[in-house]
Amino acid sequence: MLRIAVPNKGSLSGPAADMLHEAGYRQRRESKELRIVDPGNEVEFFYLRPRDIAIYVSSGRLDIGITGRDLLVDSGADAEEILPLGFARSTFRFAGKPGTASGVEDLKGRTVATSYEGIVARHLADSGVDASVVHLDGAVETAIELGVAEVIADVVETGTSLRNAGLEVFGEPIMKSEAIVIRRTGADTEEPKVQQFLRRLQGVLVARTYVMMDYDCRVEQLEKAVALTPGLESPTVSPLHNEGWVAVRAMVPTKDAQRIMDDLYAIGARAILTTAIHACRL
Numbered sequence: 001m002l003r004i005a006v007p008n009k010g011s012l013s014g015p016a017a018d019m020l021h022e023a024g025y026r027q028r029r030e031s032k033e034l035r036i037v038d039p040g041n042e043v044e045f046f047y048l049r050p051r052d053i054a055i056y057v058s059s060g061r062l063d064i065g066i067t068g069r070d071l072l073v074d075s076g077a078d079a080e081e082i083l084p085l086g087f088a089r090s091t092f093r094f095a096g097k098p099g100t101a102s103g104v105e106d107l108k109g110r111t112v113a114t115s116y117e118g119i120v121a122r123h124l125a126d127s128g129v130d131a132s133v134v135h136l137d138g139a140v141e142t143a144i145e146l147g148v149a150e151v152i153a154d155v156v157e158t159g160t161s162l163r164n165a166g167l168e169v170f171g172e173p174i175m176k177s178e179a180i181v182i183r184r185t186g187a188d189t190e191e192p193k194v195q196q197f198l199r200r201l202q203g204v205l206v207a208r209t210y211v212m213m214d215y216d217c218r219v220e221q222l223e224k225a226v227a228l229t230p231g232l233e234s235p236t237v238s239p240l241h242n243e244g245w246v247a248v249r250a251m252v253p254t255k256d257a258q259r260i261m262d263d264l265y266a267i268g269a270r271a272i273l274t275t276a277i278h279a280c281r282l
């Protein structure tokens, strides 16, 4: 049975459960459930604090975990990223009152409040800057107003929390994060059960980012049309009953679908349709 750690709270937990559900796995019904077995898929899910997941996975007791890249790095645990999942995207940045500093080099002798002490301490050390780090559990934006620190380092997504606290980011982003699948460093990912799990999640990612596009075009326009819709391997081209016409079918990135439809129309393609992909194995 494959043992998988899933975030039980916070920004990662809802989207992770949605993705696992879309991949065909049973998920818990109540937020108080701490573990469930999915016997049909031979998988057991453990619902754990996002921060603890890398530690459990590095211990080898759980095979796989879903967590944030920033949480993995912060933990310093002996685990590694094997698949990015595209949700809970954020950057990790320094911020302060306007004019406080313009880069990490200005932080010498100052105090930085953060919930990600591991990331911050390493970044300061790598930059050769000697500054103090104060650990807070959350809501770190308030630390400056209340005099606990002059600077914070925190997760930034829309920037709303910083703006509401009258703070501004400064310096280069310390890191970019998103939800990821992790395993113990060097663990065997060739294991068929692990491979099957990863393929299912990849299938969900593809289904979320691609649509299937069908259209008819004249044979003379086929090369131009195929250049617009190269597909993942190569598009399917079938003859139509009307001589001189073919039907083409290819996967296209959802975000480009409307532009591609315009371009196909402009070169004479017609009956251009897109359909959602619900699941796939590449």
Ligand SMILES: Nc1ncnc2c1ncn2[C@@H]1O[C@H](COP(=O)(O)OP(=O)(O)OP(=O)(O)O)[C@@H](O)[C@H]1O
Binding pocket: 009, 010, 011, 012, 050, 051, 067, 068, 069, 070, 071, 088, 089, 090, 138, 155, 156, 157, 158, 177, 178, 179
């Ligand atoms: N507003 C946000 N937008 C996108 N990702 C976020 C946001 N806040 C946190 N994250 C990401 O979620 C993960 C943190 O998960 P965690 O559950 O600890 O934090 P949280 O969502 O802030 O929850 P809480 O603070 O309520 O415990 C990190 O990978 C972080 O980058």
Ligand SMILES: O=P(O)(O)OC[C@H]1O[C@H](OP(=O)(O)OP(=O)(O)O)[C@H](O)[C@@H]1O
Binding pocket: 137, 138, 139, 140, 141, 154, 155, 156, 157, 158, 159, 160, 161, 162
């Ligand atoms: O840039 P934004 O879109 O505002 O998102 C970033 C904020 O979201 C998270 O906070 P959360 O609400 O989880 O509270 P916390 O600080 O207690 O973790 C994070 O810690 C930032 O504060």
Ligand SMILES: [Mg+2]
Binding pocket: 010, 138
């Ligand atoms: Mg938070």
